[in-house]
Amino acid sequence: MSFTETGFGSVPTDSLTAVSETVSVVLPCLNEIASVADVVKEAKDALCRSGVDGEVIVVDNGSTDGSPDAAASAGARVVKERRRGYGAAYMGGFAAATGDVVVMADADGSYDFGALPLFLERIRAGDDLVMGSRFRGRIEPGAMPWSHRHIGSPILSGLLNLLYRTGIEDAHCGMRAFRRSKLDDMRLRMPGMEFASEMVVNAARAGLRIGEVPVNYRVRGGTSKLRTVPDGWRHLRFLMLYSPTHLFLFPGLFLLAVGLILLVVLLPGPVVVLGRLFDIHVMVLGALLTLIGFQVLAIGLYAKTLAVTLRLQPMDRTQRMLRRAFSLERGLAAGLALFIIGFGVDFGIAARWVASGFGPLNEVRPALFALVAMLLGMQIAFSSFFLFAIEIQVREAD
Numbered sequence: 329m330s331f332t333e334t335g336f337g338s339v340p341t342d343s344l345t346a347v348s349e350t351v352s353v354v355l356p357c358l359n360e361i362a363s364v365a366d367v368v369k370e371a372k373d374a375l376c377r378s379g380v381d382g383e384v385i386v387v388d389n390g391s392t393d394g395s396p397d398a399a400a401s402a403g404a405r406v407v408k409e410r411r412r413g414y415g416a417a418y419m420g421g422f423a424a425a426t427g428d429v430v431v432m433a434d435a436d437g438s439y440d441f442g443a444l445p446l447f448l449e450r451i452r453a454g455d456d457l458v459m460g461s462r463f464r465g466r467i468e469p470g471a472m473p474w475s476h477r478h479i480g481s482p483i484l485s486g487l488l489n490l491l492y493r494t495g496i497e498d499a500h501c502g503m504r505a506f507r508r509s510k511l512d513d514m515r516l517r518m519p520g521m522e523f524a525s526e527m528v529v530n531a532a533r534a535g536l537r538i539g540e541v542p543v544n545y546r547v548r549g550g551t552s553k554l555r556t557v558p559d560g561w562r563h564l565r566f567l568m569l570y571s572p573t574h575l576f577l578f579p580g581l582f583l584l585a586v587g588l589i590l591l592v593v594l595l596p597g598p599v600v601v602l603g604r605l606f607d608i609h610v611m612v613l614g615a616l617l618t619l620i621g622f623q624v625l626a627i628g629l630y631a632k633t634l635a636v637t638l639r640l641q642p643m644d645r646t647q648r649m650l651r652r653a654f655s656l657e658r659g660l661a662a663g664l665a666l667f668i669i670g671f672g673v674d675f676g677i678a679a680r681w682v683a684s685g686f687g688p689l690n691e692v693r694p695a696l697f698a699l700v701a702m703l704l705g706m707q708i709a710f711s712s713f714f715l716f717a718i719e720i721q722v723r724e725a726d
């Protein structure tokens with residue numbers, strides 16, 4: 329489809345020749361009859377005023393209020409997406425877009441298209457993705473619920489920046505622009521509202537140049553489709569899922585370290601700290617933490633290795649270190665050694681029991697230590713086989 333077919337014949341030809349890129353405005357729309365037509369018109373006006381050739385795409389996947397017809401009457405190209413959800417709608421819209429630059433915004437009238445020239449300016453200056461920042465613009469009273477402004481957004485943006493170091497101020501702003509040639513680099517897959525986080529995280533991971541421009545945020549028409557708790561959870565879930573280091577490796581290492589310290593310190597006998605007696609029950613806790621810690625750590629190592637194999641993540645420092653340190657034979661040797669130590673300790677206990685003529689036995693500490701050593705040994709050995717199996721794929725993929 330050529331751009332002149334989409335209803336932009338009125339764009340002055342001198343400005344068309346002055347600016348070479350074409351723009352697709354993509355608007356996901358779910359039951360936005362109160363605003364969608366006005367938003368389409370506002371977007372078209374903004375394109376006209378910016379002197380760029382473009383199209384406005386409205387993506388529908390389940391409206392029941394006649395929004396698609398209203399959008400089409402206002403001059404939008406309506407795209408139907410089979411899969412439900414905000415992210416799915418965008419993915420459908422991006423696939424249909426033909427412009428060099430894609431501009432994203434809500435169909436609810438909340439984003440001020442007066443910011444369009446700022447987005448295009450940043451793209452022309454070399455940014456691959458330009459995020460709107462409502463905090464740098466004006467937020468109309470009542471436009472953003474208090475709980476989103478002061479609880480949800482700071483927590484989710486803070487976590488996103490802590491884990492992925494994007495440095496983006498308003499990571500959930502719905503008005504964005506990107507070069508369509510960079511779409512594949514962002515590997516977008518999330519069907520729901522967490523798509524907004526995915527785009528920022530993946531763009532940062534792919535090393536895209538990300539800019540931010542102020543955008544005004546107005547009170548939306550109609551009702552919000554964002555369900556605070558389930559959608560907040562979808563964002564959180566996504567943020568955790570995409571960072572095996574923070575979800576598995578750090579917690580696993582921490583639990584393992586605390587567990588091992590308790591086990592080893594309490595092995596010889598009870599310990600008094602600050603006047604309190606720490607005895608066998610705390611040692612049982614140490615055993616528990618050690619085993620949980622190792623399992624979580626092992627899952628983290630699988631996840632990281634798999635992420636690299638499937639090319640979801642570039643090879644990072646941890647992965648390189650692991651690769652240098654790990655071999656199947658080393659893993660098996662360590663696992664076997666630990667198992668033998670545990671077995672030896674248990675054998676000693678059994679021998680003493682036999683020697684005492686099967687008398688009373690009180691060797692719970694070493695028995696617990698032996699149990700953990702043998703279990704860990706087995707887990708290390710089998711985990712090494714599994715890790716090796718995944719690692720082979722990484723080597724093949726290189």
Ligand SMILES: Nc1nc2c(ncn2[C@@H]2O[C@H](COP(=O)(O)OP(=O)(O)O)[C@@H](O)[C@H]2O)c(=O)[nH]1
Nearest residue numbers: 356357358387389413414417434435552553554
């Ligand atoms: N097609 C489609 N659009 C959606 C869906 N969920 C939300 N939207 C649209 O995505 C935009 C953002 O949703 P909105 O309710 O405004 O969320 P908020 O801006 O975070 O309050 C709006 O234009 C919605 O109509 C969906 O499942 N399908």
Ligand SMILES: [Mg+2]
Nearest residue numbers: 434436438548
């Ligand atoms: Mg909105």
